[in-house]
Amino acid sequence: MSAIAVTADRRPAWRRLIGFNLLTGIVLGIVGWLIGDEIGKAIHAPSLDYYSDSAGQNDISILLGYLFGVIGFLIGLGFANYPVRRLLGHPPTLAEHEDEGEGVGRYFRLCTDHKVVAIQYIIGIGVFFLVGGINAMLIRTELLQPNTHVFGANQYLTLVGMHGAMMMGMMTSVILGPFANWLVPLMIGTRRMAFPRIEAFTFWLLMAAGVILVTTIFFGGFQTGWTGYAPLSDQGTAGYDAYIGFFALIGVSMCLLGFNLLATIITMRAPGMTWSRLPIFVWSVVATAVLMLLAAPMLIATLLMAALDRTAQTAFFIPGNGGSPYLYQNLFWVFGHPEVYIVALPGFGIVLELLPVFSRKPLWGYRLAVAGMLGVSLLSFFVWQHHLFVSGINADLRPFYMLSTELISLPTGFIFLCAMGTIWRGRIRFTVPMLFCLGWVFNFLIGGISGVFLSDVPSDVTTHGSFFSMAHFHYTIMGGLVFTLFAAIYYWGPKMFGVRFNDRLSKIHFWSLFIAFNSTFAPLFALGMLGMPRRVVTYPANLQPLNDWVSVSAFVIGLSMIVFLVNLVWSLVLKREPADPNPWRSKSLEWQLPTPVPLHDFDTFPVFDEDPYPYGVERPGPPAFAPAGGAG
Amino acid sequence: MDDVNHFRRLCLVWLLASVIATPLVVFVLAPGLPPGNGSVQASGQVVDNAVLLGVSTPVALAVLVYFFYALVAFRERDQSAVLDGPPVRGHSGVQTTWLVVTTAIVLFLAAYGSIRMLEDGSGGGQGPNPIAKPTGAAGALQVQVIAQQWKFTYRYPSYGGLETADLELPAHRVVALHVTSLDVIHSFWAYQLGVKADANPGVDNIAYVQTKGPLTFNVHCAELCGVWHGYMFERGRVVAQSQFAAWIHQQQQQYAPVQKSLVPYSKQYFPDPQRRGG
């Protein structure tokens, strides 16, 4: 298969556990935590105990514990080896542990093969997606009854915060992590990312971040929700430090992911892959990566300010000492609104990438779609104060933010128009990925229309901060991101994993998810209009029937996810029916490769002479290239 | 069937659906929607929502009808062979029309929303220097809303800075609510009055409301403010002018002993930075 001679590892199993791998990483992570904790305790002096700390915890030692823990974890994984070699003047290399065979072991250590990193991402993020999902189930369990409580108020808010942070933080990479890392090199005709070590680094950092967020439960949780508003954060228990650690690492990971993707797409396109032939998914990656690269640093800075307020007595957000809570809100949303589009944009790309395949037509309005994505990307930096319409910040600027927010619906409208143009007179096939794309169309339409009410100040006065806005962003994020994520999994899964999914289970998954999703979130618009604020542990008794309906529907979403897991286990582990190399008869490059994709992707680089949508015309053939291990 | 015929049929279905659905939404559904007619601002929001719904219903229907039509009309009937559709890559007329129509809609929405907001403030918090004032704002009754973990108290500067635990407002009066906080960020949401304004420590966030007839309204904190955020709710009342005068008088009597030890009325209070905890 592979062009590279692979030497099988014949060492006994226990021997193979020793070395730079996940196990060592965990051990050194714990050691690092202990070291950081001790240093923190040594620094912590009575003079720094200026602000009373309700939990009796020492924020400095906890934050240093996280910092050193992450450093230990990364050293254990082997991330320090190359930097140390470089420190000693050894010349640069591009990869690490790529050629270690086909074993399972490479998934548990630093590996710079973009296909391995993609699989690591999908499994690793999947685990935390599950955690976030279980949080949601627990939240809905609590809300079954207004006055009988399953959880305490603090536990409940911690669940809400963890759910939000997990879904808004870690899930920013849920499409770019697995699919951009896997697809971008194959789509633009290269064998790797520009900086393969950074690619692996973003993944392992994300895993460390996820674990840190979960540790909040040992330190009293956090009460601030995923937005972490100051000055509530300043009085928060030590669990808030976990939020800071989590989100700051997510920010670093996001920034580097965007950086790496941009560098790759800008410099490493194969001959003939001009900007106007770039697959539309790659364009959506460009638009997203720009936002990641530029918006995430602001988040990191903001969280570091919050950390300084909690540990070093600065007063960025403390009004009595010359700081301002408005500062936090501004900085957070300058990051936060682009962040919303970081979550949404890859979905646009997936829908527009898949519709041509299942309509058997070229993408309609390619330039318009590109303009739409870049337009959304650019405009998203100018709308942040629409989160603050009633906060009293710059009230005079509200007409401007109303306009800029509503202007975003123009480029978003382009995406819809291109989707509509693409299916017109096509030969539409209702495969599972196609169903998820159509689900996106419906959900995102509702999400977009409900957004109009939130962008309009008079209407926003009632809907702001209520379940209405909660329903709105679940329609755009869950209805947008999660549906396109599943579209991508069902579409590219056969290529990535080399197996076919069970069609019946996949269809059950789609229909149950689609119906339960709408049945969960549509009533939330009503609940918001009826006066139910977000993040409350109790509510008026007359809202109970509606809340119960929502909760039961949410449990059906949970069941639907179980169907998906069963499908995964059945198809990937038990049945393992080999997939057709090109089951969808797609004309784009990644489907012309053998399944599974060989270690070095291509022997010769492809030469492109048109975009990947030559449907309805006689094409001379797939791009000229030799797949790895092929004829060459 | 050719493009033009498909398109004609499609437009017909859409027109029919819009003509039936839009009036239903605007005239039947929208007037009954919250926040109701508890105040001039609340009624304004209802009208505003009706306009937004009136614009968005045909737009949503256009997309939905289009997709339903296209998915049914252009579905692949022959599953055995993989045949391609026509290689159409765009249509400049359609693209231009779409751009013009959506731009027009967006500009209309933004303009309409701004005009509505500037008319009477729409009940939203506008910071210390509001620009959107309702008529009669100059003679408004000043009421300060002080949020703290986890309750609201109210001060009436025109009645000697009287601080009460309950909110009562006179009917048919312009009221300026000065919303502020003593600790973290809260949000004062008087649901039936259509008022929402964030309470920030050290900030005087003003929201105007023109009350109508007597009414009991719900007050809820709408910004996560700590553990007991969910329990930060209560009731307020709009009562007739005479009743309000009597109530104020009674409150002044009741709180007279406490009044002396209160800090003087101020538009902003700063929490002690050393006491971050609630």
Place this chain on the structure above:
Amino acid sequence: MEASAPAAAHIEPEPREWQPRALWVGARLLCGAAAFFFMAFVFAYFYLRSLDVNKSWKIGSVNVPFGFGLAIAVALVLSAVLLRLATSRPEKVVALGVGALGLALLAVVLQVIEWTTLGFGPASGGYASVFIGWTAFYAVFAVTSAYWIETQVATAWRSQREGVRQRRHEGVVGDDRELLSAGLEACSFFWAFYVAIGVVAFVILYVV
């Protein structure tokens, strides 16, 4: 290990200009990220200053030692100039690089001394917060950048001693020369940009 895999004869090598260009582009992208990071502090400075919440922009006498700031800024600028000069003088990379590295570290050391001798603390109002936060994270990333400079110097030094290595990585032909000079260019560009941020910090925090 990464360099041991023999490139099979029929694998078409990667275009040799890809990685140098990726370094060139990467340095510019990093500058964007760094700019946005410190933009948060610029925003905080002007925002808190304009609000002057609770009349606490500066509590008590908050005066920064201008001389320290100037010394740090000058050390940084000189360091950037030396490193930039090194890109066009391949034979003097080690000497110039060591100079640049020394000046960068000197700036950090001066910064640390300044903190310990400041007449105010982090709790002395909005200005003090921004000053401490901005300089602290500037110093942290300056140390990280110094590491990057060190790797360039060390690589240049080693390649002068041991000769330039053939690039053995799978699918890439040629030797390391292009990659090394691209790495130095990227490093010096980023460092120059970062120093420019430092000069902006000096102007805003000490002069304005």
